[in-house]
Amino acid sequence: MKGKWNIDADHLMSRIETLAGFSDAPKPAVTRVLYTEQDLAARTWIKALFDSSGMTVTEDALGNTFARLEGDDPEAPAVATGSHIDAIPHSGRYDGTVGVLGAIEAVRAIQAAGLRLRRAIEIVLFTAEEPTRYGIGCLGSRAMSGILTPDMIRALRDEDDGTVEDARLRCGFTGPLESVRLERGQYHGFIELHIEQGPRLETTGTMIGNVTAIAAPATLHVTVSGEGGHAGAVLMRERHDALVAGAELAQAVEAAARQSGASDTVATVGIFDIHPRAVNSIPDRVSLTVDVRDIDGQRRDDTADRIRAAATDIGARRGVSIEVSTLNTDPPATCGPVVRDAIAQAAAELGHSCTDLVSRAYHDTLFMAEICPVGMIFVPCRRGVSHRPDEYSSPGQIKAGVEVLASTLVKLASQ
Numbered sequence: 001m002k003g004k005w006n007i008d009a010d011h012l013m014s015r016i017e018t019l020a021g022f023s024d025a026p027k028p029a030v031t032r033v034l035y036t037e038q039d040l041a042a043r044t045w046i047k048a049l050f051d052s053s054g055m056t057v058t059e060d061a062l063g064n065t066f067a068r069l070e071g072d073d074p075e076a077p078a079v080a081t082g083s084h085i086d087a088i089p090h091s092g093r094y095d096g097t098v099g100v101l102g103a104i105e106a107v108r109a110i111q112a113a114g115l116r117l118r119r120a121i122e123i124v125l126f127t128a129e130e131p132t133r134y135g136i137g138c139l140g141s142r143a144m145s146g147i148l149t150p151d152m153i154r155a156l157r158d159e160d161d162g163t164v165e166d167a168r169l170r171c172g173f174t175g176p177l178e179s180v181r182l183e184r185g186q187y188h189g190f191i192e193l194h195i196e197q198g199p200r201l202e203t204t205g206t207m208i209g210n211v212t213a214i215a216a217p218a219t220l221h222v223t224v225s226g227e228g229g230h231a232g233a234v235l236m237r238e239r240h241d242a243l244v245a246g247a248e249l250a251q252a253v254e255a256a257a258r259q260s261g262a263s264d265t266v267a268t269v270g271i272f273d274i275h276p277r278a279v280n281s282i283p284d285r286v287s288l289t290v291d292v293r294d295i296d297g298q299r300r301d302d303t304a305d306r307i308r309a310a311a312t313d314i315g316a317r318r319g320v321s322i323e324v325s326t327l328n329t330d331p332p333a334t335c336g337p338v339v340r341d342a343i344a345q346a347a348a349e350l351g352h353s354c355t356d357l358v359s360r361a362y363h364d365t366l367f368m369a370e371i372c373p374v375g376m377i378f379v380p381c382r383r384g385v386s387h388r389p390d391e392y393s394s395p396g397q398i399k400a401g402v403e404v405l406a407s408t409l410v411k412l413a414s415q
């Protein structure tokens with residue numbers, strides 16, 4: 001049944017544009033990093049939207065923000081939805097924001113329809129889905145799941161050696177870190193609306209993606225230490241050049257992923273820092289971060305092992321020391337029937353084409369899966385582009401996603 005909901009797509013798109021304005025990058029790019037002024041200004045703006053929706057708003061010790069629309073049965077675990085509003089440097093305006101602003105619009109449509117629901121609906125604005133500031137993704141949901149403990153949070157540092165503690169308290173997010181963790185069963189189910197960040201929906205002409213599984217990342221930190229020296233004086237046969245060793249390792253990262261034999265295995269060197277970075281000095285130290293992902297945890301770990309073995313071989317051959325430390329190896333998540341069936345029924349009732357697919361990006365849903373049954377609704381994005389300023393999803397596509405989200409929330413909140 002098409003057009004069941006009265007979704008104001010124009011208003012939603014204008015809100016996405018307003019949110020994109022809270023940025024440390026010139027338009028059309030967006031940069032919005034955890035606990036920065038722009039992040040806090042954006043949060044304040046979102047909380048005002050929550051307030052004007054008549055929802056009660058709470059925040060936890062990391063800044064995860066919860067907006068609650070009460071149901072008829074206060075004993076029944078709520079249905080949760082939400083996403084993130086932080087944005088990696090020089091990226092787009094739809095990643096995460098569609099799931100937060102879309103949830104607000106879905107709840108508004110549900111209220112406008114005058115529906116009484118058994119279960120409360122909670123919209124969650126997760127703190128720091130992106131790894132930008134502290135090097136680890138999904139900081140807020142990872143802490144909610146208990147996988148990231150308070151002591152592990154206290155050990156995190158940003159590139160200025162700043163701590164989460166100092167930053168969160170300065171932003172007014174007080175309270176013990178121990179209070180962030182949510183018990184299993186806290187929610188009846190969690191659904192995240194998100195752009196696909198891949199080309200599948202667009203190339204198949206499908207409006208809605210019903211996510212089956214979420215690939216999980218492992219993050220390796222690599223430090224290569226060589227001898228450095230004068231670029232003119234040290235002969236080639238005497239060199240222990242950290243950069244060239246690091247470059248060879250970067251190629252080994254690509255080879256390690258290709259060797260898995262599965263297209264679901266991906267590996268990326270996203271950060272490559274050089275020291276002392278002087279035109280006439282042989283680099284004596286480089287540091288790299290390696291992001292390895294797969295929907296199959298064992299295959300991903302085997303790929304990481306191949307990378308470690310390559311580091312040992314390169315280090316021995318080139319006479320440099322290579323240290324590989326593991327920051328995180330997260331379990332992939334499976335989206336269960338409780339939420340997935342509701343998404344499929346909602347899309348069918350609304351007349352939107354729908355297909356099952358894997359999420360190659362990770363999301364807060366990955367960690368919410370430790371707390372309750374989860375699912376994700378994907379909408380197409382142009383040429384699958386994301387984490388770039390030209391990221392785009394159309395008003396019609398986002399509207400369809402919000403309609404399916406509204407119907408899915410009603411189904412789950414009525415159970």
Ligand code: HGY
Nearest residue numbers: 129130137360361362
């Ligand atoms: O990297 C990711 O998959 C997510 O966009 N943070």
Ligand code: MN
Nearest residue numbers: 088095130387
């Ligand atoms: Mn992202």
Ligand code: MN
Nearest residue numbers: 095096129363
């Ligand atoms: Mn995202």
